[in-house]
Amino acid sequence: xxxxxxxxxxxxxxxxxxxxxxxxxxxxxxxxxxxxxxxxxxxxxxxxxxxxxxxxxxxxxxxxxxxxxxxxxxxxxxxxxxxxxxx
Amino acid sequence: xxxxxxxxxxxxxxxxxxxxxxxxxxxxxxxxxxxxxxxxxxxxxxxxxxxxxxxxxxxxxxxxxxxxxxxxxxxxxxxxxxxxxxxxxxxxxxxxxxxxxxxxxxxxxxxxxxxxxxxxxxxxxxxxxxxxxxxxxxxxxxxxxxxxxxxxxxxxxxxxxxxxxxxxxxxxxxxxxxxxxxxxxxxxxxxxxxxxxxxxxxxxxxxxxxxxxxxxxxxxxxxxxxxxxxxxxxxxxxxxxxxxxxxxxxxxxxxxxxxxxxxxxxxxxxxxxxxxxxxxxxxxxxxxxxxxxxxxxxxxxxxxxxxxxxxxxxxxxxxxxxxxxxxxxxxxxxxxxxxxxxxxxxxxxxxxxxxxxxxxxxxxxxxxxxxxxxxxxxxxxxxxxxxxxxxxxxxxxxxxxxxxxxxxxxxxxxxxxxxxxxxxxxxxxxxxxxxxxxxxxxxxxxxxxxxxxxxxxxxxxxxxxxxxxxxxxxxxxxxxxxxxxxxxxxxxxxxxxxxxxxxxxxxxxxxxxxxxxxxxxxxxxxxxxxxxxxxxxxxxxxxxxxxxxxxxxxxxxxxxxxxxxxxxxxxxxxxxxxxxxxxxxxxx
Numbered sequence: 001x002x003x004x005x006x007x008x009x010x011x012x013x014x015x016x017x018x019x020x021x022x023x024x025x026x027x028x029x030x031x032x033x034x035x036x037x038x039x040x041x042x043x044x045x046x047x048x049x050x051x052x053x054x055x056x057x058x059x060x061x062x063x064x065x066x067x068x069x070x071x072x073x074x075x076x077x078x079x080x081x082x083x084x085x086x087x
Numbered sequence: 088x089x090x091x092x093x094x095x096x097x098x099x100x101x102x103x104x105x106x107x108x109x110x111x112x113x114x115x116x117x118x119x120x121x122x123x124x125x126x127x128x129x130x131x132x133x134x135x136x137x138x139x140x141x142x143x144x145x146x147x148x149x150x151x152x153x154x155x156x157x158x159x160x161x162x163x164x165x166x167x168x169x170x171x172x173x174x175x176x177x178x179x180x181x182x183x184x185x186x187x188x189x190x191x192x193x194x195x196x197x198x199x200x201x202x203x204x205x206x207x208x209x210x211x212x213x214x215x216x217x218x219x220x221x222x223x224x225x226x227x228x229x230x231x232x233x234x235x236x237x238x239x240x241x242x243x244x245x246x247x248x249x250x251x252x253x254x255x256x257x258x259x260x261x262x263x264x265x266x267x268x269x270x271x272x273x274x275x276x277x278x279x280x281x282x283x284x285x286x287x288x289x290x291x292x293x294x295x296x297x298x299x300x301x302x303x304x305x306x307x308x309x310x311x312x313x314x315x316x317x318x319x320x321x322x323x324x325x326x327x328x329x330x331x332x333x334x335x336x337x338x339x340x341x342x343x344x345x346x347x348x349x350x351x352x353x354x355x356x357x358x359x360x361x362x363x364x365x366x367x368x369x370x371x372x373x374x375x376x377x378x379x380x381x382x383x384x385x386x387x388x389x390x391x392x393x394x395x396x397x398x399x400x401x402x403x404x405x406x407x408x409x410x411x412x413x414x415x416x417x418x419x420x421x422x423x424x425x426x427x428x429x430x431x432x433x434x435x436x437x438x439x440x441x442x443x444x445x446x447x448x449x450x451x452x453x454x455x456x457x458x459x460x461x462x463x464x465x466x467x468x469x470x471x472x473x474x475x476x477x478x479x480x481x482x483x484x485x486x487x488x489x490x491x492x493x494x495x496x497x498x499x500x501x502x503x504x505x506x507x508x509x510x511x512x513x514x515x516x517x518x519x520x521x522x523x524x525x526x527x528x529x530x531x532x533x534x535x536x537x538x539x540x541x542x543x544x545x546x547x548x549x550x551x552x553x554x555x556x557x558x559x560x561x562x563x564x565x566x567x568x569x570x571x572x573x574x575x576x577x578x579x580x581x582x583x584x585x586x587x588x589x590x591x592x593x594x595x596x597x598x599x600x601x602x603x604x605x606x607x608x609x610x611x612x613x614x615x616x617x618x619x620x621x622x623x624x625x626x627x628x629x630x631x632x633x634x635x636x637x638x639x640x641x642x643x644x645x646x647x648x649x650x651x652x653x654x655x656x657x658x659x660x661x662x663x664x665x666x667x668x669x670x671x672x673x674x675x
Binding site: 012057061069072079 | 180328359
């Protein structure tokens with residue numbers, strides 16, 4: 001039982017770690033590149049405007065999709081490794 | 088065939104399609120109503136979730152708001168997509184494992200408290216009614232245009248149709264109807280965008296057309312747009328916005344998405360925990376097909392409108408009122424587009440008469456103020472007419488707008504009525520109520536919610552998407568923190584969660600009502616809604632994250648000062664964190 005509990009704790013810690021990484025990327029592309037850091041990116045031209053504008057209107061959406069699929073694949077593997085997947 | 092008949096035909100055909108699919112798919116699955124999604128693959132389920140999610144705010148209103156302001160309204164694009172990341176990572180898999188059907192049930196069980204559950208029901212009702220006001224506003228605009236009546240009449244027609252649609256009820260739960268609605272919605276949105284992108288840039292992909300070259304001038308499209316809008320005294324389309332409010336507003340929409348009961352419910356019914364993760368991803372893919380097109384629709388429509396009014400460029404004479412195009416005449420009947428010949432020259436001068444430094448130039452040209460007022464909510468619906476596209480495209484966009492508004496409104500009304508009849512009356516006030524009585528209570532609460540939303544929709548607190556964004560602020564401040572703390576903390580107890588939700592919803596409501604009127608009734612606001620009155624410059628619609636922060640802080644402070652939750656609740660939290668052992672979702 002204690003083995004099981006410590007494995008579950010490791011599973012949860014690994015989950016929290018990947019959630020944190022994904023949410024940092026999530027925040028950097030939208031709140032960072034799209035809003036707060038836009039002035040810093042103003043030198044990079046994209047189709048008549050700058051990179052920050054692109055991230056705000058389209059780029060962050062592409063990243064959001066990639067993040068969800070990455071997380072789903074990662075967690076499904078983690079579930080199996082820790083033996084907590086649904087059979 | 089005239090446009091009016093064509094519109095009726097196309098809208099009628101789309102409704103016949105939904106009803107037909109509902110009847111066809113019902114035959115085999117009446118008994119499995121709630122488990123209907125279990126046999127459906129995650130891609131189909133994602134499409135249905137996308138239809139459920141995209142409402143009048145996304146379809147009818149959003150591109151118009153982006154068109155009117157430009158970059159600063161990118162907040163809607165990021166906010167209404169980024170929330171799915173939070174859903175997939177922080178809530179969906181765990182709520183699926185928990186395996187009950189409603190958000191108040193989860194809150195009631197996790198916080199082992201009937202009052203926490205009741206408070207969640209109250210929050211749910213406040214959020215959903217606010218959301219429905221926005222849907223009614225959008226549906227009213229759509230009906231007023233295609234039935235050629237004024238906007239108030241359009242709103243009452245919309246109310247009647249929504250009522251019939253929502254009372255038909257079960258239709259909403261059938262995934263294939265929503266798949267059909269999604270297809271109608273996305274085709275209706277994309278076709279005019281493709282045509283317009285071809286006309287303006289020669290690029291058939293609006294996503295890329297936005298960042299390519301304007302064929303007529305040879306300049307990049309966005310630079311051309313910046314130039315013509317600044318020539319008329321407007322802020323440049325790509326100009327920097329107010330960073331604080333953009334940040335908070337985007338955050339409000341994102342965490343609000345993850346706190347909306349009718350969205351969360353979709354993830355309760357997928358077959359497995361792994362599917363809850365995937366289906367959030369697929370839903371976002373289908374949502375993105377519209378959201379990546381929307382900024383192109385906004386920018387290109389703005390350029391087309393200015394080009395219609397100033398056919399030879401903003402430096403030359405404006406168009407004569409008598410020679411105005413048909414789309415302007417059509418929208419004048421709805422009252423959503425108004426012309427007033429202030430300088431009496433018979434031409435339509437459209438410019439920013441509030442811009443400092445531009446008034447002199449305007450006066451020199453003999454202009455006596457802006458003469459054209461265009462409601463932002465008409466832009467997407469008028470878009471095919473502005474670009475002179477064929478009649479069937481105009482009918483199609485009306486069908487798409489109505490699909491978006493009606494499907495979401497019906498879903499919300501079902502959420503409201505089941506919260507009142509089931510969570511409130513059956514489980515709390517009157518447990519011995521008969522099934523018939525419960526159904527009657529559900530219908531009455533639905534009718535009540537429609538009447539309230541319609542009356543408030545006559546003088547809405549904002550454009551459809553703005554009103555809807557208030558609902559997101561309320562969800563962000565109340566439901567999301569409670570759910571997240573319920574999963575990620577074992578220490579938060581009943582009293583903490585209850586006080587947290589109370590602080591979140593009350594502070595956000597008070598902040599909204601102070602500037603927008605008590606219960607959104609016009610004229611009852613205590614302070615005028617202008618930036619100089621806002622606390623620390625925070626706009627009412629951006630207050631959600633502040634409410635959420637107050638919620639988190641209050642819940643932690645109170646929980647730490649009182650006893651930890653009982654052992655069985657801590658075990659419940661342990662168990663929802665692990666996918667293994669998730670049975671089929673059970674209904675109460």
